[in-house]
Amino acid sequence: MAQDLIKDGKFEYYTAGEGTPIIILHGLMGGLSNFQGVIDFFPPKGYQVVVPTLPLYTTSLIKTSVGTFAKHINEFIDYMGWDQVILLGNSLGGHIGLVTTKLFPERIKALVITGSSGLYESAMGESYPKKGDYDYIKKKSEDVFYDPAVATKEIVDEVFATVNDRNKLIKTLAIAKSAIRHNMAKDLPNMETPTCIIWGRQDSVTPPEVADEFHKKLPDSELFWIDKCGHAAMMEHPDEFNEILYAWLQKREF
Numbered sequence: 286m287a288q289d290l291i292k293d294g295k296f297e298y299y300t301a302g303e304g305t306p307i308i309i310l311h312g313l314m315g316g317l318s319n320f321q322g323v324i325d326f327f328p329p330k331g332y333q334v335v336v337p338t339l340p341l342y343t344t345s346l347i348k349t350s351v352g353t354f355a356k357h358i359n360e361f362i363d364y365m366g367w368d369q370v371i372l373l374g375n376s377l378g379g380h381i382g383l384v385t386t387k388l389f390p391e392r393i394k395a396l397v398i399t400g401s402s403g404l405y406e407s408a409m410g411e412s413y414p415k416k417g418d419y420d421y422i423k424k425k426s427e428d429v430f431y432d433p434a435v436a437t438k439e440i441v442d443e444v445f446a447t448v449n450d451r452n453k454l455i456k457t458l459a460i461a462k463s464a465i466r467h468n469m470a471k472d473l474p475n476m477e478t479p480t481c482i483i484w485g486r487q488d489s490v491t492p493p494e495v496a497d498e499f500h501k502k503l504p505d506s507e508l509f510w511i512d513k514c515g516h517a518a519m520m521e522h523p524d525e526f527n528e529i530l531y532a533w534l535q536k537r538e539f
């Protein structure tokens with residue numbers, strides 16, 4: 286998919302389809318391939334799926350924060366010429382989606398979060414080891430999923446390369462600290478954007494009680510569970526994830 290990326294100035298993104306835009310926000314250790322199921326499913330259904338590359342490792346250290354990335358997404362919406370969009374984020378991507386929605390509510394038609402950080406401090410930091418040998422990184426990567434086989438060698442290799450790259454490691458730790466500082470607990474009750482929460486029952490990174498708290502605090506939210514599923518529902522059970530999301534979007538007429 287890398288060869289299909291569009292690069293224009295500060296923005297780099299993949300896009301497919303026409304219709305209501307769905308902006309996909311990947312996590313700290315994630316990428317476009319994590320959402321391949323969503324990318325394949327939604328364009329034929331009348332949606333334009335867009336996956337911008339988040340500037341996690343190219344932003345200056347002093348500006349590396351969840352808030353900076355949220356402003357980047359707002360600038361991207363302007364760049365694409367859209368009035369309103371749907372945001373879909375996993376893990377850190379969900380957190381960036383939440384902050385974007387808080388700062389620019391008029392731009393966000395609907396928000397979808399899965400395994401999102403923003404409430405649970407241990408969601409950032411412990412999951413992204415500062416250092417370790419390959420077997421350690423492999424085990425940490427497998428722990429993200431209910432089925433460890435989902436953590437392919439390609440995924441493990443990417444995480445291993447990141448934590449052994451000094452620049453990326455420094456930025457990763459800065460992002461994790463920013464995410465912890467950006468706790469959303471007090472903001473959520475004031476955020477009235479329709480929100481779809483899709484969560485893995487066996488998520489060990491952001492446990493089920495985190496999803497319950499998001500649902501409790503967000504005024505206009507619905508919570509859906511996927512069983513035998515860990516932290517990345519759209520990867521582990523893409524068909525079920527897409528069916529839940531599409532049904533919700535249709536019910537809400539988005």
